[in-house]
Amino acid sequence: IRWTKTAGSASDRFQDSSVFNETLRISNIQRHQGGRYYCKAENGLGSPAIKSIRVDVYYLDDPIVTVHQSIGEAKEQFYYERTVFLRCVANSNPPVRYSWRRGQEVLLQGSDKGVEIYEPFFTQGETKILKLKNLRPQDYANYSCIASVRNVCSIPDKMVSFRLSNKTASPSIKLLVDDPIVVNPGEAITLVCVTTGGEPTPSLTWVRSAGVLPEKTVLNGGTLTIPAITSEDAGTYSCIANNNVGNPAKKSTNIIVRALKKGRFWITPDPYHKDDNIQIGREVKISCQVEAIPSEAFSWFKNGRPLRSSERMVITQTDPDVSPGTTNLDIIDLKFTDFGTYTCVASLKGGGISDISIDVNISSSTDPPAVEPTFLEIRQGQGRSITMSCRVLRAYPTRVLTYEWRLGSKLLRTGQFDVQDSTEYTVSSLSRDSYGIYNCNIINEAGAGRCSFLVTVHFFFFFFTIQCQQDQLSYFCGCQQAQSLLTSVGCASARQHGEVKPSSHASWSSPALPPESSVNFSPPMPTPGPRMPLRSELRIKANHCHESFKKVGGGKAYAPEFYYDTYNPLWQNRPRVYSYSLQWTQMNPDAVDRILAYRLGIRQAGQQRWWEQEITVNGNIQKGELITYNLTELIKPEAYEVRLTPITRFGEGDSTIRVIKYSAPVNPHLREFHCGFEDGNICLFTQDDTDNFDWTKQSTATRDTKYTPNTGPNADRTGSKEGFYMYIETSRPRLEGEKARLVSPVFSVAPKNPYGATNTAYCFSFYYHMYGQHIGSLNVYLRLKGQTAIENPLWSSSGNKGQHWNQARVNINPPTSFQLIFEGIRGPGIEGDIAIDDVSIVEGECMKSDQPANNLRSGAVGTLAHIRLIPVIILMSVLCHQR
Numbered sequence: 001i002r003w004t005k006t007a008g009s010a011s012d013r014f015q016d017s018s019v020f021n022e023t024l025r026i027s028n029i030q031r032h033q034g035g036r037y038y039c040k041a042e043n044g045l046g047s048p049a050i051k052s053i054r055v056d057v058y059y060l061d062d063p064i065v066t067v068h069q070s071i072g073e074a075k076e077q078f079y080y081e082r083t084v085f086l087r088c089v090a091n092s093n094p095p096v097r098y099s100w101r102r103g104q105e106v107l108l109q110g111s112d113k114g115v116e117i118y119e120p121f122f123t124q125g126e127t128k129i130l131k132l133k134n135l136r137p138q139d140y141a142n143y144s145c146i147a148s149v150r151n152v153c154s155i156p157d158k159m160v161s162f163r164l165s166n167k168t169a170s171p172s173i174k175l176l177v178d179d180p181i182v183v184n185p186g187e188a189i190t191l192v193c194v195t196t197g198g199e200p201t202p203s204l205t206w207v208r209s210a211g212v213l214p215e216k217t218v219l220n221g222g223t224l225t226i227p228a229i230t231s232e233d234a235g236t237y238s239c240i241a242n243n244n245v246g247n248p249a250k251k252s253t254n255i256i257v258r259a260l261k262k263g264r265f266w267i268t269p270d271p272y273h274k275d276d277n278i279q280i281g282r283e284v285k286i287s288c289q290v291e292a293i294p295s296e297a298f299s300w301f302k303n304g305r306p307l308r309s310s311e312r313m314v315i316t317q318t319d320p321d322v323s324p325g326t327t328n329l330d331i332i333d334l335k336f337t338d339f340g341t342y343t344c345v346a347s348l349k350g351g352g353i354s355d356i357s358i359d360v361n362i363s364s365s366t367d368p369p370a371v372e373p374t375f376l377e378i379r380q381g382q383g384r385s386i387t388m389s390c391r392v393l394r395a396y397p398t399r400v401l402t403y404e405w406r407l408g409s410k411l412l413r414t415g416q417f418d419v420q421d422s423t424e425y426t427v428s429s430l431s432r433d434s435y436g437i438y439n440c441n442i443i444n445e446a447g448a449g450r451c452s453f454l455v456t457v458h459f460f461f462f463f464f465t466i467q468c469q470q471d472q473l474s475y476f477c478g479c480q481q482a483q484s485l486l487t488s489v490g491c492a493s494a495r496q497h498g499e500v501k502p503s504s505h506a507s508w509s510s511p512a513l514p515p516e517s518s519v520n521f522s523p524p525m526p527t528p529g530p531r532m533p534l535r536s537e538l539r540i541k542a543n544h545c546h547e548s549f550k551k552v553g554g555g556k557a558y559a560p561e562f563y564y565d566t567y568n569p570l571w572q573n574r575p576r577v578y579s580y581s582l583q584w585t586q587m588n589p590d591a592v593d594r595i596l597a598y599r600l601g602i603r604q605a606g607q608q609r610w611w612e613q614e615i616t617v618n619g620n621i622q623k624g625e626l627i628t629y630n631l632t633e634l635i636k637p638e639a640y641e642v643r644l645t646p647i648t649r650f651g652e653g654d655s656t657i658r659v660i661k662y663s664a665p666v667n668p669h670l671r672e673f674h675c676g677f678e679d680g681n682i683c684l685f686t687q688d689d690t691d692n693f694d695w696t697k698q699s700t701a702t703r704d705t706k707y708t709p710n711t712g713p714n715a716d717r718t719g720s721k722e723g724f725y726m727y728i729e730t731s732r733p734r735l736e737g738e739k740a741r742l743v744s745p746v747f748s749v750a751p752k753n754p755y756g757a758t759n760t761a762y763c764f765s766f767y768y769h770m771y772g773q774h775i776g777s778l779n780v781y782l783r784l785k786g787q788t789a790i791e792n793p794l795w796s797s798s799g800n801k802g803q804h805w806n807q808a809r810v811n812i813n814p815p816t817s818f819q820l821i822f823e824g825i826r827g828p829g830i831e832g833d834i835a836i837d838d839v840s841i842v843e844g845e846c847m848k849s850d851q852p853a854n855n856l857r858s859g860a861v862g863t864l865a866h867i868r869l870i871p872v873i874i875l876m877s878v879l880c881h882q883r
Contacts, residue, residue: 170246557653711772
């Protein structure tokens with residue numbers, strides 16, 4: 001027995017274990033928990049038994065009165081018409097009833113010619129408006145709005161009052177600060193907002209465009225103070241005044257936190273010569289780049305003395321509004337006297353931020369490359385991946401750089417730099433032979449620079465307690481994540497001083513230890529002294545290691561694994577962009593803490609900047625579960641790098657990178673097409689923007705609990721309740737005659753001979769379901785390339801066809817690329833759902849036995865139309881449309 005909020009959708013199951021009991025208990029129920037609950041019983045025999053119950057959560061929020069006024073134009077200069085609207089709104093369940101009072105007088109529709117009470121037609125009873133026409137002196141009074149749910153569940157009525165006077169006015173405010181505000185990091189910033197008008201007195205609030213206000217923000221009325229501001233606190237801050245009269249007033253200012261960072265340089269030798277050496281008589285260009293907020297000022301020095309732009313030393317700078325800023329020093333006709341140290345200094349106006357200076361040595365000799373990191377230790381477990389990166393800081397000459405990666409003395413990879421300033425080496429799956437010291441040697445004519453990486457096994461760390469006779473000590477322990485049968489846990493005494501007598505046994509206390517574990521002192525047993533801590537060793541079976549430390553907590557998440565066999569991963573939804581269906585599984589999701597989200601990074605191939613966003617994960621990820629995320633707005637025909645990083649509450653895990661590439665359709669000329677609407681992108685079908693509503697992808701197992709009975713299919717065309725189909729939902733607010741149109745992708749065809757005299761014939765077939773007393777019509781049209789305004793009718797059917805799927809087949813002979821359009825038209829009532837499934841297009845005409853005699857527009861099952869698309873018919877269609 002299982003309880004669900006929907007009719008069996010796994011995504012909406014409760015996380016609480018009580019859902020598998022016969023009684024579902026919801027304590028302290030909230031309003032969003034209302035709805036229909038299903039009890040499903042199954043024992044593997046026959047269909048499950050399902051019963052449902054609807055839970056309504058009743059509530060009534062405090063009502064809110066807002067006031068708006070309109071002033072009409074002067075009529076023959078005799079009077080001005082001034083109308084005031086008082087709107088009362090309260091959230092509730094069941095729907096609220098409103099009543100108005102002026103003072104103690106109850107206002108009713110028709111009781112006063114100057115008063116009108118009504119509900120706007122678009123709010124469906126959610127509000128009640130009191131309209132005071134051509135405002136009179138007696139209309140200045142206290143107004144009360146009473147909201148009532150008729151004492152249901154003993155919920156009392158609620159009332160709100162508003163005083164309308166000749167001074168009532170919407171709010172206005174003023175900011176007593178500059179815009180923008182430029183400050184240094186660490187300074188305190190105060191924003192002051194004051195009201196300059198409004199009756200009643202407006203309330204003031206501060207908001208930030210980039211999200212919530214910083215946690216350290218201090219608010220005092222209209223004054224906002226940020227102590228010790230940082231670059232993360234920069235952005236647009238807005239003061240909003242509201243008194244429920246008219247529209248709220250809003251004023252904004254932009255805070256810019258000054259910063260200088262990421263300085264780099266590069267040298268460009270003479271572009272008109274093939275060799276890259278710096279030589280006398282040739283041109284040398286030194287470029288300096290710094291990221292600055294706001295724009296920075298550059299200055300150049302040679303051997304500590306300022307440089308000015310001249311005919312032979314030209315200093316240029318990029319547009320200061322383009323970040324990051326770059327300055328260039330061009331030395332024309334290099335001379336011996338030009339050798340020396342050139343310094344580029346970036347500074348911000350106003351001071352307060354330390355300048356960034358970059359020294360460049362220009363000489364006739366060469367220098368070996370300077371690299372980073374010179375040494376880095378990487379700890380990682382077996383079977384996981386690591387990526388090591390070695391970056392060149394400077395080298396002379398820069399374009400004669402080669403690199404080689406070695407593990408010990410073993411050569412792993414070698415190559416030559418192109419335009420990048422770093423090289424990477426990835427070990428996709430660490431084994432016992434993969435651990436050790438990796439060296440990356442970057443070499444030029446003067447020598448080599450070396451990056452060293454020590455790759456060691458990853459440890460989990462935690463605390464245990466060992467009892468040694470009468471002395472209880474705390475021990476710091478580490479578990480090696482190994483693949484062997486037994487895993488060692490070594491411990492050392494946290495007390496380094498004082499004498500501890502040895503003992504023949506030690507007790508380990510932790511809820512994480514499995515019962516099969518045993519502990520022994522490592523022989524021979526030393527006598528602990530001031531410098532010799534007591535040691536012991538714990539032996540744990542390998543299959544218990546992960547489970548034990550999972551209870552203790554910690555550990556990096558494993559890397560996700562991309563799924564490269566995605567069906568139709570790429571689709572084209574607009575002419576200049578494409579989309580990609582990214583799919584992956586998570587390696588060992590149960591080995592660490594639950595994965596909360598993935599950080600998705602994407603950058604265009606050849607670019608440096610990553611664009612990142614988070615993909616939230618709901619529930620636990622199962623091993624082997626396929627996760628899908630659609631990448632959109634990708635520019636044709638660019639390729640992209642995609643980086644995926646799992647995130648747990650302990651931080652980021654291992655990342656995985658792959659490249660996605662744009663490619664034209666695999667088969668440019670149509671031979672065969674089948675679509676059961678099972679994949680995520682519904683076979684590249686799209687919704688028409690010109691219709692009234694959309695087709696919906698549906699399966700019986702996941703359909704809405706509020707579906708209309710006596711209409712629509714009970715399963716997909718194959719009889720599966722898990723399979724999908726497309727249908728039109730005709731319940732309210734849909735109206736009779738409204739249309740939903742589903743457009744196929746563009747199918748390319750080619751004539752069978754060079755002159756195109758004979759068009760390729762295709763058999764177009766699909767299944768349709770039209771059951772219900774209010775069934776409207778289902779039409780199918782053919783649209784040819786270049787004739788978007790002309791749609792040729794292929795097939796049509798109307799009325800109830802019974803509770804079963806029917807098949808239609810149509811022969812088509814398109815002379816050029818084409819699209820198919822399914823048009824569903826809503827009938828006179830809600831029992832009019834129309835569904836389609838298993839659309840196919842196969843080269844060759846339909847079988848003769850499958851072609852019953854019929855007309856284009858028919859109510860018969862298995863309707864089929866045979867159409868020859870020849871230029872005469874196309875011309876007639878054009879003339880008909882023009883007429």
